Amino acid sequence: MGNDGGSIPDRRDLVRSKPKAEALDKANQTRARWAFCALSKRRLQEPVVSCALGKLYNKDAIIEFLLDRETYGDGENICGHIRSLKDVKTLTLTPNPAPVQAGTEPSERTQFVCPLTLKEMNGAQPFVYLRPCGCVFAVAGLAAVRSSPQAADRDEKDTCPQCATKYTHATDCVPLNPGPEEEERLRDLLAAQRLLEPVKKSKKRKAAADGAVEQPPAKKVAAAAPSIATASNSLRSTLAMEEAKRKAGMTDAVRALYSAKDSGRKETFMTMGTFTRYA
Ligand SMILES: [Zn+2]
Numbered sequence: 001m002g003n004d005g006g007s008i009p010d011r012r013d014l015v016r017s018k019p020k021a022e023a024l025d026k027a028n029q030t031r032a033r034w035a036f037c038a039l040s041k042r043r044l045q046e047p048v049v050s051c052a053l054g055k056l057y058n059k060d061a062i063i064e065f066l067l068d069r070e071t072y073g074d075g076e077n078i079c080g081h082i083r084s085l086k087d088v089k090t091l092t093l094t095p096n097p098a099p100v101q102a103g104t105e106p107s108e109r110t111q112f113v114c115p116l117t118l119k120e121m122n123g124a125q126p127f128v129y130l131r132p133c134g135c136v137f138a139v140a141g142l143a144a145v146r147s148s149p150q151a152a153d154r155d156e157k158d159t160c161p162q163c164a165t166k167y168t169h170a171t172d173c174v175p176l177n178p179g180p181e182e183e184e185r186l187r188d189l190l191a192a193q194r195l196l197e198p199v200k201k202s203k204k205r206k207a208a209a210d211g212a213v214e215q216p217p218a219k220k221v222a223a224a225a226p227s228i229a230t231a232s233n234s235l236r237s238t239l240a241m242e243e244a245k246r247k248a249g250m251t252d253a254v255r256a257l258y259s260a261k262d263s264g265r266k267e268t269f270m271t272m273g274t275f276t277r278y279a
Contacts (some may be wrong), residue, residue: 004056029092029124030123030177031122033055033056033123033177034056034110034121034122034123034176034177034192035107035110035111035122037056037057037058037061038055038056038057038071038078039057039058039061039062039065039072039075039078039079040058040060040061040064042058042061042110044056044058044112045105046093047059047090048090048091048093049062049088049089049090049091049250050088050089050091050129050134050174051079051081051082051087051088051089052081052186052189052190052193053081053088053178053183053186053187053190054128054129054174054175054176054177054178054182054183054186055078055177056176057079057088057089059088059090062079062085062088063085064182065079065082066082066084066085079086081187081190089129089131089134090134091129091134091135091136092133092134092135092136092162092163093111093112093121093136094112094113094114094115094136095111095112095113096109096110096111096112096120097113097118098113102186110122112136114127114136114137114141115135115137115141115161115162116137116141116142116144116145117136117138117140117141117144117190119138119140119141121136121138121176123177124129125138125139125140126138126140126175126176127139127175127176127177128142128173128174128175128176129176130165130172130173130174131167131171131172131173131174131175131176132160132165132166132167132168133162133163133165133167134171135160135162135163135165136176137161137162139173139175140143142161142173145161146158146169162255171258174186188230189232227260247269
């Protein structure tokens with residue numbers, strides 16, 4: 001079929017298999033998303049956490065990432081929005097109770113299921129986790145047990161069917177491994193939440209910056225004093241001797257210079273440390 005010199009391949013011959021390959025690729029990607037850590041690409045292993053975008057990670061990978069954001073080369077692309085462990089939720093997952101079928105690789109088996117419907121968590125069905133408690137359910141399962149679906153739309157709290165934590169259905173259900181459109185929506189939501197956050201922080205930072213103008217000298221003095229105070233007696237006496245030697249070595253002229261400055265000018269925080277050392 002072409003390329004053997006006997007016939008000329010037309011477009012159909014070359015392109016025909018592409019959709020199949022794409023479908024296979026997509027299926028593999030889906031399986032990978034539900035079975036492997038989005039960051040480390042290792043098999044999901046509890047504790048498993050998820051972020052505001054519904055990606056699944058091994059908690060140890062996220063900790064590694066937070067300690068050194070370069071640990072995984074493309075970490076910033078995958079979970080750059082995670083700033084601390086506060087940005088992820090540890091999930092309560094239900095292990096798949098079905099026996100491993102003979103001939104199935106353990107790695108091929110879906111690890112987790114919905115505790116309500118026992119549907120496998122492998123991408124075939126949409127799943128969510130609840131923001132307040134981290135419990136994971138199939139969307140269909142959760143919808144079926146909601147106490148008051150209509151009332152809940154009006155800001156009334158629902159109860160987690162697994163751990164009885166209260167949650168708001170409209171805002172607390174985070175889809176796991178959402179489609180591109182849903183992910184975009186979650187990103188916008190996250191960006192909006194982040195916009196609200198810095199108000200507090202910037203105030204704090206501003207206060208810290210204001211304080212910083214006066215703080216450093218005070219801190220320096222305070223830091224120096226305890227270190228001498230806590231030094232052992234022998235060390236302290238050595239320091240005292242050194243101090244005495246230095247004073248003795250100081251010429252009268254120099255001493256006069258310092259004392260004149262000392263009395264003549266008001267101390268500022270810039271000079272305070274210097275004078276306290278020589279006084
Ligand atoms: Zn729960």
